[in-house]
Amino acid sequence: xxxxxxxxxxxxxxxxxxxxYAVFPFYWAIVSSLRxxxxxxxxxxxxxxxxxxxxxxxxxxxxxxRNIFNSLIVxxxxxxxxxxxxxxxxxxxxxxxxxxxxALLFGFLGISMFPxxxxxxxxxxxxxxxxxxxxxxGLALCYLLITLPLTVWVLTAFMRDLPREIEEAALVxxxxxxxxxxxxxxxxxxxxxxxxxxxxxIAAWNxxxxxxxxxxxxxxxxxxxxxxxxxxxxxxxxxxxxxxxxSVTVTLPLVLLVLIFQRRIVAGxxxxxxxx
Amino acid sequence: MKPALAVAxxxxxxDAMRIFDLVYVLxxxxxxxxxxxxxxxxxxxxxxxFGAGSAASTLLFLVIAMVTAIFATTARLRLSERxxxxx
Numbered sequence: 001x002x003x004x005x006x007x008x009x010x011x012x013x014x015x016x017x018x019x020x021y022a023v024f025p026f027y028w029a030i031v032s033s034l035r036x037x038x039x040x041x042x043x044x045x046x047x048x049x050x051x052x053x054x055x056x057x058x059x060x061x062x063x064x065x066r067n068i069f070n071s072l073i074v075x076x077x078x079x080x081x082x083x084x085x086x087x088x089x090x091x092x093x094x095x096x097x098x099x100x101x102x103a104l105l106f107g108f109l110g111i112s113m114f115p116x117x118x119x120x121x122x123x124x125x126x127x128x129x130x131x132x133x134x135x136x137x138g139l140a141l142c143y144l145l146i147t148l149p150l151t152v153w154v155l156t157a158f159m160r161d162l163p164r165e166i167e168e169a170a171l172v173x174x175x176x177x178x179x180x181x182x183x184x185x186x187x188x189x190x191x192x193x194x195x196x197x198x199x200x201x202i203a204a205w206n207x208x209x210x211x212x213x214x215x216x217x218x219x220x221x222x223x224x225x226x227x228x229x230x231x232x233x234x235x236x237x238x239x240x241x242x243x244x245x246x247s248v249t250v251t252l253p254l255v256l257l258v259l260i261f262q263r264r265i266v267a268g269x270x271x272x273x274x275x276x
Numbered sequence: 277m278k279p280a281l282a283v284a285x286x287x288x289x290x291d292a293m294r295i296f297d298l299v300y301v302l303x304x305x306x307x308x309x310x311x312x313x314x315x316x317x318x319x320x321x322x323x324x325x326f327g328a329g330s331a332a333s334t335l336l337f338l339v340i341a342m343v344t345a346i347f348a349t350t351a352r353l354r355l356s357e358r359x360x361x362x363x
Contacts, residue, residue, distance in 0.1 A: 113290050115336050121320055208300070
């Protein structure tokens with residue numbers, strides 16, 4: 001009895017440690033964003049006075065609203081493009097037996113393990129060649145490289161677990177492949193589409209290396225780059241308050257989004273996954 | 277469990293080896309903390325030295341590929357389409 005109690009207490013303590021470890025940095029960012037000047041270097045855990053000046057300053061001193069808009073456009077385009085490409089691809093890879101299918105799937109997996117910097121110079125040439133340097137569309141195209149492997153794999157696994165009888169029924173009723181895709185399969189895949197779409201959105205929203213390299217003006221920057229390049233009045237000053245306020249502004253909606261859809265994300269991702 | 281653990285270990289190791297954004301934002305081009313990816317980008321973009329930069333990024337790719345191969349062979353992983361990786 002006592003042993004069980006100790007075990008439960010130890011387990012509880014472990015959970016608390018892990019939660020604090022995971023959540024504290026974000027909490028500290030929020031606290032720091034509410035402090036200005038010398039108070040920033042105060043290490044008390046609770047914010048004394050609440051000062052929203054940093055939030056005002058972030059939007060006044062640089063085109064931060066524009067940066068958020070850019071990020072929304074880029075991430076939204078990335079999600080739409082990757083779902084539009086991955087959904088038909090998953091039908092082909094999950095349903096139709098053709099030569100080299102397995103190789104193709106593992107090719108996708110290999111791409112997802114690729115270090116981004118290894119394709120940076122090649123990507124630069126492509127972006128420049130297409131005339132998309134310093135354009136949002138260029139960034140969205142680059143992000144497909146990051147999002148497509150995940151979306152294709154998850155959707156393919158999901159597609160395989162859908163019962164074949166449904167599409168056979170549709171085919172018997174004379175549906176064309178496109179109609180089948182649009183009217184029958186897409187609604188069935190909705191949970192998987194939502195889950196992978198959200199993950200693709202987050203990946204595109206957070207991406208840094210391509211965004212840093214392929215944009216040059218502050219009007220085309222996305223949020224992560226804009227935050228990294230926030231600078232103070234002099235080169236020796238780093239305005240931590242502004243940096244933290246900007247980070248919290250763009251992270252909070254994302255955290256809320258994931259918390260709301262948490263169960264759906266897990267369900268959508270595991271629905272077709274690893275059942276060897 | 278083993279295949280799942282091995283896959284997790286491989287993915288996390290690869291992610292750690294190609295890390296760029298955290299290091300770049302926190303310490304910039306400090307030589308003491310520079311990772312392979314930060315070095316490659318510095319050569320490529322900041323110094324406009326496409327030869328050295330491409331060489332560095334190709335080496336980074338080879339290092340990562342080698343580590344993956346070592347991992348996969350020591351854990352005796354077999355690739356299977358259905359379970360991705362099976363022990």
